[in-house]
Amino acid sequence: MISAQDRLCDYSDGNWIYDPNVKSERYDDSCKEIFKGWNCISGNKSNALELIKWRWKPRRCDLPSFDPIKFLEKYRDTNIGFIGDSLNRNMFVSLFCTLKRVSIEVKKWRPAGADRGFTFLQYNLTIAYHRTNLLARYGRWSANAAGGVLEKLGFKEGFRVDVDIPESTWVDAPSFHDIIILNTGHWWWAPSKFDPQKSPMIFFETGQPVMPPIPPVVGLDMVLKNMILYLEERTRPGAIKFFRTQSPRHFEGGDWDQGGSCHRMQPLSSEQAEELFSVKNNGTNVEARLVNQHLYKALKGSHFQILDITHLSELRADAHPSTAGGKKHEDCMHWCLPGITDTWNDLFIEHLNNVKDTVWPSSISSIKSWSCRKA
Template sequence: MFVSLFCTLKRVSSEVKKWRPAGADRGFTFLRYNLTIAYHRTNLLARYGRWSANADGGALESLGYREGFRVDIDVPEGTWAEAPAFHDILIFNTGHWWWAPSKFDPVKSPMLFFEKGEPIIPPIPPHVGLDMVLKHMVLFVEKRLQPGAIKFFRTQSPRHFEGGDWDQGGSCQRLQPLLPEQVEEIFSLKNNGTNVEARLVNEHLYKALKGSGFHILDITRMSEFRADAHPSTSGGKKHDDCMHWCLPGITDTWNDLLIEHLNNIKFRD
């Protein structure tokens, strides 16, 4: 979405300066319009890192944990913590890593959640941790947002692996968008398939954002049909890339939707 937005703006003005404000991973300022866009990379929104057992023992050690990933549910990751005080428009997203056993093996390297610097005992599963992180991060953003700033939460970008996950030989070789019945077959929660995390995460997002000041940028449903829009074998990876998107493509439409939302917000105000 960020790359698509940059390419669109670059067509309007080529006077661009690279800049990474407020801890951003990438950023650009369009000098003619004094417009800065930035991408702040974060996997879980909350701060996380490797955890190893202490030789002196502790609450987690007493339960048999030896290593894993510490996730501080009430501490934002440093890559974006300063962003709410800098940007006028923010678009948040999280999800894929919360259902990623290849990243956080539930046995070998589980997610271990901490609050106020202490481990949460008894340990909680990732879906409960996600709810708690979203609750804390929504409050964090709303307290630090600039006056008049607009905040969005983007729903999940669906994957289209068929025949297994990315590391199990899954592929995406379709040349046409899916039919409605094919979408339900692949993404239905009842089927509990490879790509089910998009709708699962969205359930948590909607619950966490209810009553907040966030606008929801819902890109999931329209994107579920586009099994034909991934790099697949052209992604330069050893496996089919059925998660990222080709450009030009569906992410351009996401930005069209964003602009429409912004126009509607401006009109209401």
């Protein structure tokens, strides 16, 4: 059962505490699954080794240290799926590297259409990453010579987004995974990907264009509503579903293609973060809080657990790859590994442990174990 302290504790509200004596044995830059651009140690980022010395401390409770062996034992015969954009891959890689450090017998494969996945054979625990930028299916659209309602409105090309159809990369994930971590957001505020004039997002529902055409923010609401419903109806009995809140960017002086940078060497103060992310200021990085407004609205009344990583991440302007590895444009969106997504996983696992016994009664656990042994 969830303890009284856990019910009262808001793990997302706290401070970063620096401990110069910390020597992490979680994993290091030798983990081969770390994407080159995120490997800040091998990429010679000047503060890469300092990042792990900052520990997140919730105000009214403690965040337990992640014990990978205990996790593998507790979630034996379990499938865990990360569904979302590259920031969810950032989190997935962090978890993989942590577990791989203590359990080296691993099978690499692509379960349920995943982009990548691994089974820790000694424990029959599988983790997988399903890449999807918008959650919904999308692709190039061009005007038809025969004409149509969109052509009459002057549309020539763009991206068709089917708000009620999940992308094929994760369509089978709900029936495979016991635990799901979902996210979307960054691509919805990406004019460099979906130019509102040259290549706009054009939304379809039940195979027909949504009329009148709607802006991306309305399309996001429609996609969230449909994808949440899709998961609610198709997940396995007793499945635990998380929706991760938006990961903030820290571009200063312009966006990524406008000379924006992230050269800070220490976490921000709360006041600095408010200046950078306030919706009222409508700055370069405002998307984080705007996306969250849509997420909270869509998740109301659902069976999803909310994994709130936004505030604690807003403070970590120092933890992005920036120019590590000789990048042409600074990366102030993804996170260094090892780094802050390790803390995301600490929060995820603590939340997971707190809800597991209420969602997985002993009868379901027995059925799951028997099914896995039989397979």
